[in-house]
Amino acid sequence: MVNLTGSSKVEQNNIKSIIGSSYNRLYSQFTSDELTEVGNYKILKQIGEGSFGKVYLALHRPTHRKVCLKTSDKNDPNIVREVFYHRQFDFPYITKLYEVIVTETKVWMALEYCPGKELYDHLLSLHRISLLECGELFAQISGAVYYAHSMHCVHRDLKLENILLDKNGNAKLTDFGFTRECMTKTTLETVCGTTVYMAPELIERKTYDGFKIDIWSLGVILYTLITGSLPFDDDDEVKTKWKIVNEEPNYDSKLIPDDAKDLISRLLAKNPKERPSLPQVLHHQFLQPYGSVVLDQTEKTLSRQRSGGTHFKSKLERRLLKRLKQSGLDTLAIKQSILKRKCDSLSGLWLLLLAQEKKQETCKYPKRSKSVLSVKKVIDNATHNDDSNIDSGMLKPPLELSRATSLSKMLNKGSDIVTSMTPVSRKKSKDSTKILRPTLSKASTQRAYTQSMVNSPRKSNNFLQKVSSFFKSKKNLNNNMNNNIYSGTREGSVASTKGASIPGSFPKKKSNSPQKSRTDVGADFIKINSKESLKNNLVGTAALQKATILLDNNEVSEKAMESTNTTTGLLLNESIRIEEPRLKRFKSSISSDISQTSTGNYDSESVENSRSVSLDGKVSPPPIRTRPLSEISQISNDTYTSEYSTDGNNSSFKISDTIKPSYIRKGSENTSQYSASSEKMTNGYGRKFVRRDLSIISTASSASERSSRTDSFYDITTASPAINAENRGSRSNNSKESVLPRFGTQRPWTGKRAYATSRHGKTARRSSKRGQFKIQSSNTDSIIQEVSSSEEEDHNVLDKKRTGLPTPVLQNKGLAGNGLDEHDEDGDDEYAIHTDGEFSVKPQYSDELIDKQNSLSNVKAVATKRSLSEGSNWSSKYLDSDGNRQRISPMVEENGEGSVGYVADSSVDGEEPKLLL
Numbered sequence: 001m002v003n004l005t006g007s008s009k010v011e012q013n014n015i016k017s018i019i020g021s022s023y024n025r026l027y028s029q030f031t032s033d034e035l036t037e038v039g040n041y042k043i044l045k046q047i048g049e050g051s052f053g054k055v056y057l058a059l060h061r062p063t064h065r066k067v068c069l070k071t072s073d074k075n076d077p078n079i080v081r082e083v084f085y086h087r088q089f090d091f092p093y094i095t096k097l098y099e100v101i102v103t104e105t106k107v108w109m110a111l112e113y114c115p116g117k118e119l120y121d122h123l124l125s126l127h128r129i130s131l132l133e134c135g136e137l138f139a140q141i142s143g144a145v146y147y148a149h150s151m152h153c154v155h156r157d158l159k160l161e162n163i164l165l166d167k168n169g170n171a172k173l174t175d176f177g178f179t180r181e182c183m184t185k186t187t188l189e190t191v192c193g194t195t196v197y198m199a200p201e202l203i204e205r206k207t208y209d210g211f212k213i214d215i216w217s218l219g220v221i222l223y224t225l226i227t228g229s230l231p232f233d234d235d236d237e238v239k240t241k242w243k244i245v246n247e248e249p250n251y252d253s254k255l256i257p258d259d260a261k262d263l264i265s266r267l268l269a270k271n272p273k274e275r276p277s278l279p280q281v282l283h284h285q286f287l288q289p290y291g292s293v294v295l296d297q298t299e300k301t302l303s304r305q306r307s308g309g310t311h312f313k314s315k316l317e318r319r320l321l322k323r324l325k326q327s328g329l330d331t332l333a334i335k336q337s338i339l340k341r342k343c344d345s346l347s348g349l350w351l352l353l354l355a356q357e358k359k360q361e362t363c364k365y366p367k368r369s370k371s372v373l374s375v376k377k378v379i380d381n382a383t384h385n386d387d388s389n390i391d392s393g394m395l396k397p398p399l400e401l402s403r404a405t406s407l408s409k410m411l412n413k414g415s416d417i418v419t420s421m422t423p424v425s426r427k428k429s430k431d432s433t434k435i436l437r438p439t440l441s442k443a444s445t446q447r448a449y450t451q452s453m454v455n456s457p458r459k460s461n462n463f464l465q466k467v468s469s470f471f472k473s474k475k476n477l478n479n480n481m482n483n484n485i486y487s488g489t490r491e492g493s494v495a496s497t498k499g500a501s502i503p504g505s506f507p508k509k510k511s512n513s514p515q516k517s518r519t520d521v522g523a524d525f526i527k528i529n530s531k532e533s534l535k536n537n538l539v540g541t542a543a544l545q546k547a548t549i550l551l552d553n554n555e556v557s558e559k560a561m562e563s564t565n566t567t568t569g570l571l572l573n574e575s576i577r578i579e580e581p582r583l584k585r586f587k588s589s590i591s592s593d594i595s596q597t598s599t600g601n602y603d604s605e606s607v608e609n610s611r612s613v614s615l616d617g618k619v620s621p622p623p624i625r626t627r628p629l630s631e632i633s634q635i636s637n638d639t640y641t642s643e644y645s646t647d648g649n650n651s652s653f654k655i656s657d658t659i660k661p662s663y664i665r666k667g668s669e670n671t672s673q674y675s676a677s678s679e680k681m682t683n684g685y686g687r688k689f690v691r692r693d694l695s696i697i698s699t700a701s702s703a704s705e706r707s708s709r710t711d712s713f714y715d716i717t718t719a720s721p722a723i724n725a726e727n728r729g730s731r732s733n734n735s736k737e738s739v740l741p742r743f744g745t746q747r748p749w750t751g752k753r754a755y756a757t758s759r760h761g762k763t764a765r766r767s768s769k770r771g772q773f774k775i776q777s778s779n780t781d782s783i784i785q786e787v788s789s790s791e792e793e794d795h796n797v798l799d800k801k802r803t804g805l806p807t808p809v810l811q812n813k814g815l816a817g818n819g820l821d822e823h824d825e826d827g828d829d830e831y832a833i834h835t836d837g838e839f840s841v842k843p844q845y846s847d848e849l850i851d852k853q854n855s856l857s858n859v860k861a862v863a864t865k866r867s868l869s870e871g872s873n874w875s876s877k878y879l880d881s882d883g884n885r886q887r888i889s890p891m892v893e894e895n896g897e898g899s900v901g902y903v904a905d906s907s908v909d910g911e912e913p914k915l916l917l
């Protein structure tokens with residue numbers, strides 16, 4: 001307290017006002033609805049919104065590192081799945097999951113922050129990206145999928161929206177809400193994903209191989225990346241599905257080079273068996289040199305992780321651990337937390353601290369020798385190539401690079417390509433050491449050069465001269481190129497969609513993400529006036545590389561001219577041409593938007609695909625459509641409509657709720673080929689879908705229901721971290737039917753037992769603190785309680801063995817913190833827990849007891865338990881309205897035949913038992 005005596009009145013008033021304002025600040029903090037902090041994270045701003053919650057940019061207070069906080073309602077069934085799988089992945093092209101925080105109603109995931117946002121937005125803003133960049137990004141995406149597949153997990157919702165770009169412009173796979181393991185079940189039934197990315201077998205409602213549907217989606221992604229439009233797309237969803245099943249995509253040879261076409265057509269093989277494996281994909285010629293590098297990296301990561309040697313081995317980690325120990329932190333607990341993938345605050349702290357340390361380390365000790373070497377090689381070649389290649393207007397064909405090709409070799413060999421690229425000014429920061437770069441963009445070359453110059457001032461004059469001549473020549477080159485690119489604009493002969501100056505063009509996305517700089521590469525609109533300027537443009541336009549390298553010397557001018565025109569969408573001869581928007585602009589939608597739509601996945605608005613451009617250059621605004629949305633268990637939901645009303649809690653649809661689909665144009669000229677199927681699908685696809693609605697899973701029935709439920713939860717009960725993946729198979733058989741509860745819904749059972757039979761038949765001691773009671777004990781608690789699948793199974797086994805004994809009922813009524821959750825010292829007891837005074841399943845022998853309990857008024861909380869020992873009876877404790885613990889237990893007749901009454905046993909409070917009945 002502040003001593004106010006002895007100070008002047010003014011001072012006293014000042015102090016009072018300071019105290020007052022500080023008090024008020026605290027008060028408003030307590031009463032504010034606005035969330036400013038979650039766990040160790042300070043919320044900075046909202047950066048996105050998913051179907052089930054908001055996404056925030058946040059700061060991890062202890063380390064000051066930015067993270068992405070993704071929130072979801074606990075009753076989103078996919079959140080458990082998402083956390084369960086995501087926490088297993090540790091790969092450079094998959095977003096890292098640092099921590100999971102569970103509050104009363106929400107689950108918060110602290111994820112690696114990717115400021116580059118979605119690949120979808122990136123492509124939308126550029127319309128199309130260079131082939132080189134497509135190859136690089138696609139190799140990274142394929143690597144991520146290969147990694148997940150190698151962990152026996154299938155993603156099942158691969159799409160551009162689920163690939164984010166980090167600050168270095170690298171692809172990061174995210175959103176594992178539909179993931180499941182595919183080790184124990186090779187064919188799947190649950191239909192999920194996003195229509196335009198769905199494989200034909202999914203559309204046809206066949207059982208499917210999870211791995212193969214991911215491969216198909218990769219094909220859709222690659223096609224879209226290269227062409228800027230989806231391979232199978234129509235305003236009418238039924239038509240889209242028809243196309244997926246029956247048609248081949250349109251391979252425009254002007255946009256898709258032969259090697260890319262070859263890869264896409266393999267990925268999009270209608271027969272899943274014909275689709276290539278991911279190593280085959282990564283070896284494909286189109287993806288070289290990136291594919292081989294990523295494949296190598298993925299395999300190395302996998303083998304390291306499989307051998308269990310990834311954590312706490314490096315010098316950096318050991319040093320950090322030591323420092324933490326010296327600071328008084330429990331490093332053993334940190335180790336446990338990481339090794340068991342608990343995703344608690346200790347995991348978060350460790351992973352973020354480690355990231356911080358890595359960053360500092362790379363800043364402190366940049367890889368000088370490598371960068372100097374690389375830059376030297378690049379510059380050597382560049383100074384050479386600037387003279388030869390550019391003048392001849394030729395680009396050397398890409399070199400065939402074997403998997404074993406070293407980075408430096410590639411840099412050396414590929415430097416002609418590298419240096420002749422338009423600057424792909426992707427920010428490659430120094431801390432991206434994990435991610436191998438087979439080639440260097442100009443930006444990274446420059447940065448590497450700067451670094452090397454700063455760090456090693458004693459470089460030879462000769463080298464310095466080369467460096468300066470390199471940059472001089474590049475500067476001239478760029479000036480020359482820029483003049484060519486933009487002179488047309490100044491003259492009014494070229495219209496660029498890059499700026500807002502073009503009427504009707506897409507509004508330029510305000511973005512400070514790396515994609516902005518990438519615009520240079522593929523989407524610039526270049527006015528080509530002469531063969532001379534073409535040469536320079538060729539040099540600067542990486543988008544044209546693949547097209548031009550195929551040409552021989554004599555053909556280059558004409559053919560490159562042609563390909564330039566088509567590739568960049570330019571109109572020559574001084575007239576205006578606007579590139580047609582290929583990838584449709586979808587209105588970003590949240591669940592409320594979605595529920596407005598009639599066809600579920602798409603808003604069925606009949607909109608024109610592209611803007612119409614009038615001769616005077618006026619362009620009508622682009623069509624806005626809802627984005628393609630992910631769905632799950634659509635088929636189950638559609639097929640078994642009779643089940644809709646069976647699940648009163650979750651079912652949001654009754655048959656009468658069916659909304660007539662707007663896409664079925666009765667009497668219209670729908671092609672007869674699929675009109676029948678569209679009629680058939682009326683119930684299915686005409687329904688109003690809310691994405692990932694709980695009802696979608698829970699309303700499914702019979703076999704289909706089982707499949708969707710098992711798809712949803714069975715894998716969670718049985719799967720374990722991939723390192724122990726072999727164990728899954730043996731466990732799964734016992735628990736195929738087991739259905740784990742969702743957050744916030746009534747759990748079928750969570751017995752609290754001290755002893756459980758272990759998987760190996762031995763009796764293992766189980767922590768008596770685990771389970772439902774613990775979960776209820778705090779509003780902010782770590783999600784991962786590590787109740788392993790074997791323990792769940794063990795309950796079942798134990799339960800079967802003890803036939804005749806009651807099955808405990810779950811759900812409590814305010815047990816935590818009331819003293820009713822106390823357990824035997826030995827933990828040798830069994831609980832039946834009430835749901836608001838009601839029993840859905842009553843323990844045997846205790847009906848009357850339960851009735852009695854239910855009739856008690858003002859009961860705050862009730863816990864019923866009995867000893868596991870043979871013949872023991874149920875007794876209950878309850879918390880009365882005054883907060884006193886009371887016990888009621890049956891009075892057994894002397895002959896042992898049954899209960900004659902109930903005793904309110906206040907012995908806990910030192911009172912004599914009273915006869916109640």
Ligand SMILES: Nc1ncnc2c1ncn2[C@@H]1O[C@H](COP(=O)(O)OP(=O)(O)OP(=O)(O)O)[C@@H](O)[C@H]1O
Nearest residue numbers: 047048049050051052055068095111112113114175
């Ligand atoms: N790690 C991240 N870094 C930066 N932004 C992110 C990250 N994760 C998500 N976002 C942003 O939040 C938005 C919504 O995230 P996300 O799509 O993962 O949520 P969701 O609930 O899975 O949505 P939906 O299921 O509708 O796809 C994304 O569009 C993206 O812009």
